[in-house]
Amino acid sequence: MAKILMKGNEAIGEGAVRAGCRYFFGYPITPQSELPHYLAKRLPEVGGLYLQAESEVASINMVFGAAGAGARVMTSSSGPGISLMQEGISYLAGAELPCVIVNMIRGGPGLGNIAPAQSDYFQATRGGGHGDYRVLVLAPASVQEIIDLMKDAFDLADKYRNPVMLIGDGVLGQMMEPVELDEEVKPVVLPEKSWAATGRMGRDKKNLINSLYIVPENCEAHNLELARKYGTMAEKEQRWEDYHTEGAELVLVAFGTAARVCKAVVDMFREEGRPVGLLRPITLWPFPAKRVAALAGTARHFLTVEMSMGQMVEDVRLAVNGRRPVYFYGRAGGMIPVARDVYREAGKILTGGADS
Amino acid sequence: MFEAILIAGFGGQGVLSTGQLLAQAGMEEGRHVAWIPSYGPEMRGGTANCGVTISSRPISSPVVSEPTVLIAMNRPSLEKFEHSVVQGGIIFVNSSLIDIRAGRKDVRVFYVPANELAEELGSGKVANNVILGALIELTGVVTPGAVEKSLREVLPPHHHKMIPLNLKALEVGAGLVRGDGPAAAGAG
Amino acid sequence: MKKVFTRPKSLKDMPFHYCPGCTHGIVHRLVAEVIDEMGIFDRTIAVAPVGCSVFCYDYFDCDAYQASHGRAPAVATGIKRVLPDRVVFTYQGDGDLAAIGTGEIVHAAARGEKFTVIFINNAIYAMTGGQMAPTTLLGQVTTTTPYGRNREINGCPVRMSEMLAVLDGSAYIARVSVHDPANVARAKRAVRKAFEVQMAGLGFTMVEVLSSCPTNWGLSPLKALKWLEENMIPYYPLGEYKVSGDTTPLFRHDSGADGGLSKNDPAEVG
Numbered sequence: 001m002a003k004i005l006m007k008g009n010e011a012i013g014e015g016a017v018r019a020g021c022r023y024f025f026g027y028p029i030t031p032q033s034e035l036p037h038y039l040a041k042r043l044p045e046v047g048g049l050y051l052q053a054e055s056e057v058a059s060i061n062m063v064f065g066a067a068g069a070g071a072r073v074m075t076s077s078s079g080p081g082i083s084l085m086q087e088g089i090s091y092l093a094g095a096e097l098p099c100v101i102v103n104m105i106r107g108g109p110g111l112g113n114i115a116p117a118q119s120d121y122f123q124a125t126r127g128g129g130h131g132d133y134r135v136l137v138l139a140p141a142s143v144q145e146i147i148d149l150m151k152d153a154f155d156l157a158d159k160y161r162n163p164v165m166l167i168g169d170g171v172l173g174q175m176m177e178p179v180e181l182d183e184e185v186k187p188v189v190l191p192e193k194s195w196a197a198t199g200r201m202g203r204d205k206k207n208l209i210n211s212l213y214i215v216p217e218n219c220e221a222h223n224l225e226l227a228r229k230y231g232t233m234a235e236k237e238q239r240w241e242d243y244h245t246e247g248a249e250l251v252l253v254a255f256g257t258a259a260r261v262c263k264a265v266v267d268m269f270r271e272e273g274r275p276v277g278l279l280r281p282i283t284l285w286p287f288p289a290k291r292v293a294a295l296a297g298t299a300r301h302f303l304t305v306e307m308s309m310g311q312m313v314e315d316v317r318l319a320v321n322g323r324r325p326v327y328f329y330g331r332a333g334g335m336i337p338v339a340r341d342v343y344r345e346a347g348k349i350l351t352g353g354a355d356s
Numbered sequence: 357m358f359e360a361i362l363i364a365g366f367g368g369q370g371v372l373s374t375g376q377l378l379a380q381a382g383m384e385e386g387r388h389v390a391w392i393p394s395y396g397p398e399m400r401g402g403t404a405n406c407g408v409t410i411s412s413r414p415i416s417s418p419v420v421s422e423p424t425v426l427i428a429m430n431r432p433s434l435e436k437f438e439h440s441v442v443q444g445g446i447i448f449v450n451s452s453l454i455d456i457r458a459g460r461k462d463v464r465v466f467y468v469p470a471n472e473l474a475e476e477l478g479s480g481k482v483a484n485n486v487i488l489g490a491l492i493e494l495t496g497v498v499t500p501g502a503v504e505k506s507l508r509e510v511l512p513p514h515h516h517k518m519i520p521l522n523l524k525a526l527e528v529g530a531g532l533v534r535g536d537g538p539a540a541a542g543a544g
Numbered sequence: 545m546k547k548v549f550t551r552p553k554s555l556k557d558m559p560f561h562y563c564p565g566c567t568h569g570i571v572h573r574l575v576a577e578v579i580d581e582m583g584i585f586d587r588t589i590a591v592a593p594v595g596c597s598v599f600c601y602d603y604f605d606c607d608a609y610q611a612s613h614g615r616a617p618a619v620a621t622g623i624k625r626v627l628p629d630r631v632v633f634t635y636q637g638d639g640d641l642a643a644i645g646t647g648e649i650v651h652a653a654a655r656g657e658k659f660t661v662i663f664i665n666n667a668i669y670a671m672t673g674g675q676m677a678p679t680t681l682l683g684q685v686t687t688t689t690p691y692g693r694n695r696e697i698n699g700c701p702v703r704m705s706e707m708l709a710v711l712d713g714s715a716y717i718a719r720v721s722v723h724d725p726a727n728v729a730r731a732k733r734a735v736r737k738a739f740e741v742q743m744a745g746l747g748f749t750m751v752e753v754l755s756s757c758p759t760n761w762g763l764s765p766l767k768a769l770k771w772l773e774e775n776m777i778p779y780y781p782l783g784e785y786k787v788s789g790d791t792t793p794l795f796r797h798d799s800g801a802d803g804g805l806s807k808n809d810p811a812e813v814g
Contacts, residue, residue, distance in 0.1 A: 005380050005391070005509075023626060049625055053618070054651035061615035061648070065591075065622020068609055073622070091612050175418050176376065176391040178383045197607035197623075199587040199630045208601055210610040263416035338421045 001180050009034035009173040011143045012102055012166070013042055014181070015150025016074055020188030021100070022048030023073040025062035027055055029081045030114040031170040032104035036076070046185060056081040060088030060101075067097035068209035070196030072154050072188075076102035079112065079120055082128070089163055090129030093226070094211025098157035100150070101135070101165045104173045107334030115334025116169035116257055119308035124165050125285040125315070132223055134230045135163045136237060137284040139255040143177035149282075158191050160233055167284070169307065171257040171336065239282035240291050244270055248277030250350055251295050253316050254305040255281045257336065262305050264339040265346060276346060284312070292319035301349050302326040305342055307335070327354055357387070357412040359497045360420045363484075364405035364437055365429025365450070373510065374427075374484040375406035380506035381498040382410035390418035403433050410497050425495065427487050429470075434458060446494065448487045466490060466533075473528050482518075482525035489529025500526060552576035554585050556605045565758040565765025567722045568596060568664065572603055574722075574732045575633070575662060578739060579606070588631045589623055591616045595637035596671045597664065614645025617652035620659045631743060632659040639669045642678040642702050649708070656713030656747035660738045663704065665719075666755040667776060674760035678702045681779055686760070701779060705752045709785035715747030717786040721754040721777060723769040734784070746788045754780055 006014070012035050016024070024039045040050040053059040059075045066073040077085065082103045092099060105120045107113040124137045136156055140146045149166060157164040197207040213219035241259075244266050245251055254262040259280040269276035279295060281288050296302075302324055304313040313328045320326050329345045331337045348354040361378065365371045375391050382389040390409045407420025426441050427448045428434035434447070434454055441447055445463045452471030468490055470483035492498055503526060507519050551557060554576035562568045579585050585606055592601040594613035601608035611619040616634035624632045641649050641663050649661070668686055669675040675688040679701050683692040693701075709717040716738050720731035731753055738749035754776050756768035763771055 003383065005376070005383055005389070023622075025622065051621075051625065054647050057615065058618040058621075058648050058651065061612065061618035062622035062625075064611070064615075065609065065619035065624075066626045067622070068619075069623045069626040071626040073626075087612055088615070095610075171392060171419065174393050176379060177415075177418070178389060197589060197609055198627055199589050199607050201586050206605055207607045208610070209608070210601065212598065212610050257419075260417040261419055267416050336419055339417060339419075340421065 002183055003178050003180055005176050006143055006179045007034055007174060007176050008143050008146055008168060009104070010038045011146040011179060012076070012150060012168075012173075013038035015147040016100070016154070017042055017046055017048070018147070018181075018185060018188075019072065019151040019154040020190055021072040021074050021154060022046065023066045023071050024048075024050045024075065025053050025059045025066070025073070026075045026077065027053050027059050027081060029056075029078045031106055031116075031173055032076050032078050032102065034173065035102065035104075056084040057088065060085040060092070063099050063101075064088060064092055064095070064097060064209075067092065067099045068095070068197050070193040070198055072158075072190060074100040074102065076104070078104050078106045078114075079108050082120065082123065086123075086129035088129075089135065090127070090131050090133060091211050092163045093127075093129075093133035093135065094131065095209050096161040096226075097163070097209065098154075098161050099163050100153045100157055101163055103165060103167045105167055105169045107332070113334045114170065116171045116336060117307050117332070117334055118167075118169060118256060118258060119311065119332065120167065121284060121306070121308060121311035124167055125287070133226060134233070134285055135165045136160065136233060136286070138164065138166045139282060139284050140166065140168060140172065141256050141259045141280060143172075143175065144179045146172070147179050147181070156237065158193075160229060161195075162229070162233070167256070169257050234286040237283055238286045238288040238290055240288035241280040241282060242291075243278040243280060245277035245279055245295060245299075247275050247298075248295075249275040249300045250277075250303060250346055251299040251301070252276065252278045252303050252305055252342075252346065253281070253292065253312070254278065255284060255312065258305050258307050261337050261339050262342060265342045268339065268343050269346070274350065276350070281312070287312075287315040287319065289315070289319035292316055293321070296320045296323045300324060303346055303349055304328050305337055306330045307337065308332055357410070357497075359410050359425060359495060360423050361408045361410070361425040361427065361491070361497075362405060362420050362423035362437055362440070363408065363427040363429070364403050364433035367404040369404070369429045370481065370484050371404050371427075371429060372406050374488055375408045377503065377506055377510045378408045378410070378488065378498065380509050381502040382408075384502040384505055385498055387412060387498075388415045390415045392418045392420065403430070403436060405433065405437075425491060427484075427491065428454065429484065429487075430454065431456060446491075448491060450483065450487065452483070466494075468529070468532060474525055477521060477524050477528065479521060482522055485522050485525035486529040486532075489526035489531075490533045491529070492526070493530035493533040500530070552580045554579040554588070554605055555603055558602070560603065561599060562596065563757075563759040565756065565768060566596070567666075567753075567755040568600075570722045570728060571662065571664060571731070571753050571755065572600060574728070574735055575635070576604065578732060578736045582736065582739060584631050584739070584743075587629070588633070589627070591620045591623070591632065591634040593634065593636040593640040595640050595669075597635050597637060598671070600635050614640050614643070615648055616640065617645065617648040617657065617659075617661065621652055621655070621657050624657060624659050628658070631739060633662060633739075634659065635662045636664065637670070638663070638665045638667065638677045638679040642704050649704070650711070653708045653711045653714045653748040653750070656715065658742050658745055658747065659749070660735075660742045661748075661750040662735065663750055663752040664755050665704075665752055665776075665780065666757040667701070668757050668760045670757050670760050679704075679780075681775060703780060705750065705780075705785045708748070708750060711748075713748050714750070714786050715788035716741040716749040716784075717752075718750075718784045719752040719754065719780060719782050721772065721782055723754070723756065723772045727782075741789060744789055752780075754782070
């Protein structure tokens with residue numbers, strides 16, 4: 001194992017390579033540029049392909065083709081580009097194709113800006129495109145976790161034959177932290193994909209990659225089958241980190257960069273001996289509702305902190321289900337919450353001076 | 357041990373790479389480190405800057421909003437970030453390019469004519485390392501040995517010939533703090 | 545007894561859903577015959593579009609993909625880049641390829657992607673109800689050009705073969721027609737050549753097939769073929785627009801038209 005200092009965006013790339021991903025199709029957009037730069041260099045070294053597409057629409061459909069052919073494949077973009085990919089993501093979900101999509105979220109709506117944000121939470125967790133579908137959404141909060149989750153992202157995508165989205169922001173993408181990496185890239189044994197359409201090559205049955213079910217009865221059956229799958233994912237894949245939640249009267253709920261700021265806030269309270277903790281969702285879909293519901297039995301208040309006008313807070317409220325007040329503090333448009341400000345908000349709640 | 361260091365200056369003054377050098381050295385010594393470029397609510401206005409956190413404990417937030425040390429390489433950086441330094445913190449002022457004094461009385465301020473000293477060594481490009489040398493000597497956040505090793509990691513191979521000059525700059529900075537160098541730092 | 549006519553092995557044994565007189569069936573058969581004759585069925589992959597031929601993945605018995613509207617060239621790119629030794633073809637209509645999918649087809653050709661496009665140009669959106677296509681002729685009446693395609697409002701029809709032939713990445717581009725037996729035979733030779741050029745790894749290949757749509761043109765199947773010959777071919781001259789490798793040209797542009805708008809009398813379709 002070697003310890004090296006690495007940028008988040010580069011870690012996504014190296015994590016993908018270590019996970020056995022050999023194909024990347026993408027279109028340039030800030031603030032994820034270091035990732036395509038890294039992979040354009042790195043993939044040919046391991047016999048892979050980096051291909052710059054003519055648009056995000058083309059990128060996601062190239063991913064569709066490569067995924068259907070059985071490859072571990074990914075794309076990455078940021079807000080506006082991810083919006084353009086939504087039709088393709090819906091097709092990938094409908095055709096049950098595994099792939100990894102990275103969204104380094106920027107300030108929005110519209111062109112917004114390139115500063116860090118978390119305002120694509122709804123888009124990521126509610127499907128984003130048309131039709132009844134879900135993508136599994138992972139939200140790392142450190143560079144090491146990016147490396148670890150990239151491996152999981154590809155494994156989960158294959159396990160469920162479903163797109164997996166990894167979301168971050170400009171802070172995670174551009175910051176450097178030490179990561180532990182094996183000295184060598186170990187070969188990855190990919191799961192067999194008997195469903196892949198690779199040419200029949202002697203197979204007695206044809207394989208079809210398809211999301212068209214023209215007969216409503218068939219399409220409903222397909223939807224029921226997908227819903228069963230999403231149910232299993234929701235049951236088995238909820239992930240989170242508890243940070244000093246034991247005995248916490250106030251539980252902060254935050255993911256990604258906002259969670260890092262909130263950890264500092266929790267530290268400030270704990271140094272004063274005050275009972276504040278953090279629940280950090282690692283999967284945004286499925287949202288760790290089980291854990292939030294359990295904490296609602298012990299904590300007195302919740303404060304959701306997001307780099308948006310309040311999106312995940314709705315999931316927190318659903319999980320708390322009216323048992324406790326759920327407060328919200330957010331910064332938007334590319335602004336990062338400042339630990340001192342969150343500390344002040346949280347302090348008001350603890351002393352009973354905040355409005356829910 | 358915990359230091360949150362904010363390094364700020366004009367684009368092109370090498371503040372990002374100086375931060376990387378510091379982070380790399382911290383990692384070499386087994387510390388938890390994080391490096392983050394120009395982000396944060398306070399980071400606007402034509403300055404290039406980065407935050408480096410070095411700690412003996414896992415780092416909660418990599419975002420440096422309340423630095424324990426500020427290195428101000430130009431005047432806008434001092435004006436912008438002086439207020440954010442924690443009480444009892446340290447400010448290094450590059451007095452070669454900054455013609456004002458820091459206003460804070462509750463922090464330690466060191467005035468280092470970094471560009472002049474670097475020019476005397478042969479290149480203005482190592483001005484950052486003069487201040488870095490002073491910082492290391494004063495705080496012991498990393499050892500000079502770790503910085504020397506890290507220079508090899510951070511600098512591309514074709515710049516390795518610059519390593520001796522960088523080391524000299526670090527030594528000049530350290531000398532300022534010890535008071536045995538060619539020029540003493542003016543503490544305010 | 546010698547069998548002189550049988551279903552190509554590459555086509556499944558099921559009835560087409562196409563309207564009477566539609567030429568999709570002929571083109572499907574030509575492609576299937578070529579796959580059979582070249583002995584490449586086992587390694588051929590089809591990509592279906594959105595349009596009337598959306599179900600072509602059901603008719604071709606090889607492995608297949610159903611792509612979103614216009615994106616078949618991007619999907620084929622993904623497939624072929626992962627499986628470079630397979631034979632990949634897309635089957636796309638004029639709305640799919642020449643309108644919504646213009647970006648994908650142009651850049652697939654520019655990159656020299658090694659797959660084959662079967663491009664059905666029938667000058668109309670058929671599946672959605674006979675709307676104007678990018679290839680609809682000036683003056684042609686459709687459900688969205690009830691007064692005939694008007695140059696001032698709708699601009700002029702797009703000639704895709706000519707457009708893609710100028711790109712360095714394209715290796716074989718031909719426009720054929722299926723309005724009579726001689727042209728059907730020629731069309732088949734062009735399809736075969738496109739597959740051969742693909743397999744030789746020379747670049748992007750496309751066969752544009754002028755086709756009829758009696759239903760949406762409001763003509764009988766026979767009259768539709770006549771209309772195609774008299775109106776479409778003058779605007780869309782047949783021939784090979786790009787030939788790479790050491791293959792000899794199959795045929796020359798035979799309409800004598802230079803493709804200029806002035807030669808195209810506004811057509812009226814009932």
